[in-house]
Amino acid sequence: MGVKLLLEKAHVEGIRSYEVYRREGGYRSVEKALKTMSTDAIVDEVKKSGLRGRGGAGFPAGMKWSFIAKPEGVPRHLVCNADESEPGTFKDRYLMEFIPHLLIEGLIVSSYALGSHDTYIYIRGEYAWIVDILENAINEAKANGWLGKNILGTGFDCEIHVQRGAGAYICGEETALIESLEGKRGNPRLKPPFPAIKGLWERPTVVNNVETLASVVPIINLGGEEYAKIGVGKSTGTKLISACGNINKPGVYEIDMTISVEEFIYSDEYCGGIANGKRLKACIPGGSSVPILPANLLLKTAKGETRYMNYESLSDGGFATGSMMGSGGFIVLDEDQCVVKNTYTLARFYRHESCGQCSPCREGTGWMEKLLLRLENGQGKISDIDLLWDIQRKIEGNTICPLGDAAAWPVAAAIRHFRDEFEWHVTHAEEAQKRNYGLAHYAEPIHVPVTV
Amino acid sequence: MAFIELPIIYKSLKCVAFSLRTLREKIKKVSEQQLFKVTIDNITIEVPAGTTILNAARQIGGEVAPPAMCYYSKLQGSGGKCRTCLVEVSRGSEKDPRPMPKLVASCRTTVMDGMEVKNITSPKVIDARAGIVEFLLLNHPLDCPICDQAGECHLQDLSYEHGKEGTRYEFQKRVFKKHDLGPYIQLHMTRCILCYRCVFTADQLTDKREHGVLDRGDHSEIATFIEKNLDHDFIGNVIDVCPVGALTDKTFRFKNRVWFTKPVDAHRDCPTCSGQVQLWMRGDEVFRVTARKDEWGEVKDTTDGKPGWICNTCRFEKKHINDWVIEGPSKVNRHSVIAQGHYIGLQKPEEIMPKVMHGRAPKLLMDIHSVSEVNRTNIELSLIDGPATSKTFNHSEKTNA
Numbered sequence: 135m136g137v138k139l140l141l142e143k144a145h146v147e148g149i150r151s152y153e154v155y156r157r158e159g160g161y162r163s164v165e166k167a168l169k170t171m172s173t174d175a176i177v178d179e180v181k182k183s184g185l186r187g188r189g190g191a192g193f194p195a196g197m198k199w200s201f202i203a204k205p206e207g208v209p210r211h212l213v214c215n216a217d218e219s220e221p222g223t224f225k226d227r228y229l230m231e232f233i234p235h236l237l238i239e240g241l242i243v244s245s246y247a248l249g250s251h252d253t254y255i256y257i258r259g260e261y262a263w264i265v266d267i268l269e270n271a272i273n274e275a276k277a278n279g280w281l282g283k284n285i286l287g288t289g290f291d292c293e294i295h296v297q298r299g300a301g302a303y304i305c306g307e308e309t310a311l312i313e314s315l316e317g318k319r320g321n322p323r324l325k326p327p328f329p330a331i332k333g334l335w336e337r338p339t340v341v342n343n344v345e346t347l348a349s350v351v352p353i354i355n356l357g358g359e360e361y362a363k364i365g366v367g368k369s370t371g372t373k374l375i376s377a378c379g380n381i382n383k384p385g386v387y388e389i390d391m392t393i394s395v396e397e398f399i400y401s402d403e404y405c406g407g408i409a410n411g412k413r414l415k416a417c418i419p420g421g422s423s424v425p426i427l428p429a430n431l432l433l434k435t436a437k438g439e440t441r442y443m444n445y446e447s448l449s450d451g452g453f454a455t456g457s458m459m460g461s462g463g464f465i466v467l468d469e470d471q472c473v474v475k476n477t478y479t480l481a482r483f484y485r486h487e488s489c490g491q492c493s494p495c496r497e498g499t500g501w502m503e504k505l506l507l508r509l510e511n512g513q514g515k516i517s518d519i520d521l522l523w524d525i526q527r528k529i530e531g532n533t534i535c536p537l538g539d540a541a542a543w544p545v546a547a548a549i550r551h552f553r554d555e556f557e558w559h560v561t562h563a564e565e566a567q568k569r570n571y572g573l574a575h576y577a578e579p580i581h582v583p584v585t586v
Numbered sequence: 587m588a589f590i591e592l593p594i595i596y597k598s599l600k601c602v603a604f605s606l607r608t609l610r611e612k613i614k615k616v617s618e619q620q621l622f623k624v625t626i627d628n629i630t631i632e633v634p635a636g637t638t639i640l641n642a643a644r645q646i647g648g649e650v651a652p653p654a655m656c657y658y659s660k661l662q663g664s665g666g667k668c669r670t671c672l673v674e675v676s677r678g679s680e681k682d683p684r685p686m687p688k689l690v691a692s693c694r695t696t697v698m699d700g701m702e703v704k705n706i707t708s709p710k711v712i713d714a715r716a717g718i719v720e721f722l723l724l725n726h727p728l729d730c731p732i733c734d735q736a737g738e739c740h741l742q743d744l745s746y747e748h749g750k751e752g753t754r755y756e757f758q759k760r761v762f763k764k765h766d767l768g769p770y771i772q773l774h775m776t777r778c779i780l781c782y783r784c785v786f787t788a789d790q791l792t793d794k795r796e797h798g799v800l801d802r803g804d805h806s807e808i809a810t811f812i813e814k815n816l817d818h819d820f821i822g823n824v825i826d827v828c829p830v831g832a833l834t835d836k837t838f839r840f841k842n843r844v845w846f847t848k849p850v851d852a853h854r855d856c857p858t859c860s861g862q863v864q865l866w867m868r869g870d871e872v873f874r875v876t877a878r879k880d881e882w883g884e885v886k887d888t889t890d891g892k893p894g895w896i897c898n899t900c901r902f903e904k905k906h907i908n909d910w911v912i913e914g915p916s917k918v919n920r921h922s923v924i925a926q927g928h929y930i931g932l933q934k935p936e937e938i939m940p941k942v943m944h945g946r947a948p949k950l951l952m953d954i955h956s957v958s959e960v961n962r963t964n965i966e967l968s969l970i971d972g973p974a975t976s977k978t979f980n981h982s983e984k985t986n987a
Contacts, residue, residue, distance in 0.1 A: 302802065304802070319798075319799065324665075324691070324694050485803060486803060487802075487803065488803040488804070489803065489806075490780060490799070490801075490802050490803045490805075490806035491667050491780070491782075492666070493669055493670075493718055493721045493722050493779065494718060496721075496780065496804050496806075497721040497724045497725060498721055499803070499804070500724075500760075500804040501755065504757045521754055528713075528714065528718075528720075528721070531688045532669055532672060532688075532689060532718070533669070534691075
């Protein structure tokens with residue numbers, strides 16, 4: 135059993151209610167932080183903990199906090215990004231649904247550290263029932279003096295507001311989220327200025343993921359240095375992984391980032407192996423936008439070392455032979471799954487979710503979707519594969535926000551590692567409609583030369 | 587009490603406001619004095635701090651200025667969307683010489699002291715820009731032969747200057763339901779490149795914006811939410827800011843091609859706007875009225891230094907020559923089809939390539955005249971009686987002999 139910090143108490147009966155949560159030691163971090171620590175000390179603790187943003191980019195949270203501008207007389211805001219829309223990711227939903235007070239506790243401490251008197255939770259509209267859970271938790275916290283005016287007699291005022299999104303993936307991007315929160319169309323802003331300087335209503339703002347803010351609670355309770363001892367290297371603490379796809383035990387798992395990918399997939403404590411006795415073909419280890427990896431590159435790096443479930447090891451080899459930790463949406467594909475179809479599904483998603491603001495993403499995502507549909511239906515040409523490669527290359531890095539990259543990477547990685555499967559869809563068009571390409575050499579232990 | 591106190595508060599507030607204003611002016615003066623040295627395509631200039639790369643490059647002019655489809659200097663907040671103005675920053679600044687990892691939108695990135703920018707000297711930029719042009723043309727109907735914007739269309743210029751000769755798109759182009767915006771403005775959504783300029787124009791020139799962008803992604807469109815006329819005294823300016831033929835003048839629709847009409851500067855006493863306009867005439871007939879444009883296709887400032895937006899009355903109602911005081915032919919120097927050289931004051935643009943290439947002149951791969959034998963230099967045309975015909979050339983040897 136690995137260390138559990140976030141979900142340790144998630145299964146205690148009635149933990150959703152304030153009484154049980156408090157009895158189990160909840161809100162200790164608020165007492166500790168507000169009564170004994172200065173705001174700078176909290177930011178320092180978070181810096182020392184090495185906590186990295188859990189939303190996908192993995193940017194050090196303490197660093198992000200220290201960037202916040204502190205102009206005289208201008209309010210600052212903390213925004214909790216609960217717009218969890220990445221396909222394959224459902225960890226924040228689990229956390230908010232089962233142990234909502236943990237998030238509220240983390241929010242109070244973080245708000246205090248950042249000087250935010252009005253803190254917002256921007257939650258995706260589809261999580262309608264969780265809004266009630268959160269608002270209930272906020273009301274309970276308020277009734278018990280953890281929120282509102284003069285918290286614990288320290289003179290610190292804080293209110294938490296829950297705001298529902300209206301169903302747009304792009305509103306998970308921090309500047310689009312801010313626009314949406316302001317009541318505008320959810321288009322990402324151009325950076326700079328960064329939200330830390332001009333965010334919500336032109337005020338300094340920090341936007342953090344649910345899991346990141348919840349992780350502040352154990353950091354304060356344990357101390358940053360103690361927290362940093364869990365995990366390995368720059369991947370400190372624990373990470374929630376939402377595992378799905380063709381595995382025996384899909385669900386949300388808390389790992390301490392020291393276990394190998396192989397152990398995570400096959401051990402009974404976690405995914406419990408591939409469902410129905412099939413073999414592993416490929417995996418998207420960090421949510422739909424990170425590069426897909428074939429089985430052999432997933433379990434071992436290109437150098438033949440074991441791949442571990444942490445930020446560094448998953449991205450070992452760069453995009454040529456590695457992937458990313460991302461948001462922790464672990465999608466497993468068995469030998470019966472078609473990578474072309476999978477790529478098409480993702481491309482369709484990104485075309486539908488592109489905000490349409492900048493041209494490469496608006497036009498390019500639609501083009502890629504059409505080409506992939508044609509390939510999937512056996513009407514493609516060999517030249518379409520190179521064309522897809524060229525389109526993704528021209529989208530990546532040329533857009534306002536990372537959605538362009540997120541749309542380009544899955545296509546690039548699929549072509550990079552599974553080019554023969556794409557070609558097979560062209561050369562064996564009729565057969566491709568009836569059966570899948572299968573495993574080919576993707577699971578073979580020998581190293582597959584990386585194409586392109 | 588309150589009656590006594592209020593004026594005092596008011597006075598002190600005024601005092602604070604005044605001191606704030608003077609402070610701001612002081613800051614402004616300081617920043618005006620501060621000049622940043624920036625090198626764009628090997629040409630170094632000095633610009634005030636806070637200038638964008640695009641505007642600095644426009645000061646150099648010529649090919650060095652990146653194309654811009656969505657940025658409009660007169661509209662606050664515009665730019666950053668079309669991505670045609672992407673440039674490579676090969677050196678961040680004097681203090682931090684690291685290059686920027688990605689291409690940046692030059693219209694929204696401000697210069698730093700000692701910055702080095704590559705525009706046409708960067709193969710990455712040229713490649714990315716060709717890609718953007720292809721993306722922009724993907725769903726564009728290319729109905730130039732029936733489009734009123736043809737001849738002054740920025741997308742035509744852009745694809746001509748930066749695009750490839752063909753497209754690799756083999757699917758049906760997207761179409762939209764027709765949307766009526768009233769008696770003056772014609773909307774062709776299929777031609778739109780979603781630059782948002784018209785949205786900013788309505789936001790900044792009219793009291794209440796009635797149109798905007800509906801939907802998202804490649805199906806997003808410019809429209810009013812419930813079909814509605816756009817009517818505001820200044821809403822006609824959306825036609826002038828539109829870089830393509832998505833918003834055109836209904837009163838000019840299918841009346842003439844722009845290159846057959848002659849632009850003439852004119853003015854009238856208008857109670858709502860400056861009344862300084864450009865008439866597009868053929869003979870004595872006024873076909874179209876627009877605002878005056880500068881060399882970047884943007885609305886020119888009027889004589890009092892304000893952007894020369896014009897009102898709907900001037901634009902749509904005053905189509906008679908007697909309504910206007912003609913000042914003289916406009917100087918058109920960028921849009922080639924219109925400036926076919928029939929105007930005075932035409933200046934040959936400065937040769938900029940030798941500067942870009944460190945003083946080296948572009949090398950001619952082949953002098954076509956010496957190879958083709960089409961132009962016979964031995965025939966002195968001025969000595970021929972009457973106009974030259976094919977005969978002149980066919981029998982040239984004989985004549986000479």
